[in-house]
Amino acid sequence: MAMITLRQLLDHAAERGYAVPAFNINNMEQGLAVMKAAAATRSPVILQASRGARSYANDLVLAGLIDGLARAYPEIPLCMHLDHGNGLATCATAIQNGFTSVMMDGSLMADGKTPADYDYNADITRRVTEMAHACGVSVEGELGVLGSLETGMGEAEDGHGATEKLSEDQLLTDPAEAEQFVKDTGVDALAIAMGTSHGAYKFTRKPDGAILAMHVIEEIHRRLPNTHLVMHGSSSVPEDLQQIINNYGGDIRPTWGVPVEEIQRGIRSGVRKVNIDTDSRLAMTAAIRKTLMEDPTEFDPRKYLKPAMEMMSQVCKDRFEAFGTAGQADHLTPLPLSAMASRYAA
Ligand SMILES: O=C(CO)COP(=O)(O)O
Ligand SMILES: O=C[C@H](O)COP(=O)(O)O
Numbered sequence: 001m002a003m004i005t006l007r008q009l010l011d012h013a014a015e016r017g018y019a020v021p022a023f024n025i026n027n028m029e030q031g032l033a034v035m036k037a038a039a040a041t042r043s044p045v046i047l048q049a050s051r052g053a054r055s056y057a058n059d060l061v062l063a064g065l066i067d068g069l070a071r072a073y074p075e076i077p078l079c080m081h082l083d084h085g086n087g088l089a090t091c092a093t094a095i096q097n098g099f100t101s102v103m104m105d106g107s108l109m110a111d112g113k114t115p116a117d118y119d120y121n122a123d124i125t126r127r128v129t130e131m132a133h134a135c136g137v138s139v140e141g142e143l144g145v146l147g148s149l150e151t152g153m154g155e156a157e158d159g160h161g162a163t164e165k166l167s168e169d170q171l172l173t174d175p176a177e178a179e180q181f182v183k184d185t186g187v188d189a190l191a192i193a194m195g196t197s198h199g200a201y202k203f204t205r206k207p208d209g210a211i212l213a214m215h216v217i218e219e220i221h222r223r224l225p226n227t228h229l230v231m232h233g234s235s236s237v238p239e240d241l242q243q244i245i246n247n248y249g250g251d252i253r254p255t256w257g258v259p260v261e262e263i264q265r266g267i268r269s270g271v272r273k274v275n276i277d278t279d280s281r282l283a284m285t286a287a288i289r290k291t292l293m294e295d296p297t298e299f300d301p302r303k304y305l306k307p308a309m310e311m312m313s314q315v316c317k318d319r320f321e322a323f324g325t326a327g328q329a330d331h332l333t334p335l336p337l338s339a340m341a342s343r344y345a346a
């Protein structure tokens, strides 16, 4: 089938100067929304599932869903990635269930809340990398803790993320340490911290360099020109989606996300994977609120889930176009995991 590893996909993206949005999925509708957008724009895709998604959807159901999506869209290279793995077992069971890539997020301890020190992070990430690479599976690590440069706070969301006040040291990945980390762990991709956070409330104003430190990415790329960089918390939180939600009885407080042009600037400096969950959530919620308020007699879930899929799919198409992913599916021939495993062994 058309399953691809993160490593092969991001190597291709680096060669051709584009990035791939990684969309979180929790159910069939989100999976289909991404695949339809990918097929329409001829884009390779990264679908990612968090620990929360895995327990929401059930690992076996999720494995069946991935298999179905890959078979329904055989022309689209599909990378299935574990988002924010918290230990060896979480990563190993993702691989058992058909994931071709895992994130070991050792920036936090196994509780997903407490900031970890360098030695813990490097050690657990190196162990996951040895295990995953033996299977041909790719690994993303994280150095630095996501959180706000405006408030100094961590970004606790859905029971995940630091809850305490963090120092600027923790909130911004140190470029020298990043160089050491890649050497110590052998990761294929590195997630870094530079002021983004998960969820809808990232910035209280349109972000400038003081609160969205894109220069950190540029410095890390200068030191690690061959490492694929990953931006987390990179939803743009579009104002039009906020407005639809609020016009139809919702309550989203004024807020800003990461502007698409800042992500494009990152792509010029080695960013190859861009994590997006919140924008999909906003799109689906906007469509569902609108549909149900316009016709309060409606009670067939398909009647509001179909527009929800369509609105999410539009967000995905926009990002595929903006990040240069569109059209790239036709230039990729996925290698099997066994070929990737031999490559790592050599
Ligand atoms: O980073 C993410 C998943 O790992 C998602 O970030 P957003 O909340 O900005 O969509
Ligand atoms: O953490 C990143 C994603 O937004 C996933 O969120 P989740 O843990 O609520 O599924």
Ligand SMILES: [Zn+2]
Residues within 6 Å of the ligand: 157, 158, 160, 198, 199
């Ligand atoms: Zn999260």
Ligand SMILES: [Zn+2]
Residues within 6 Å of the ligand: 084, 198, 232, 233, 275
């Ligand atoms: Zn994340």
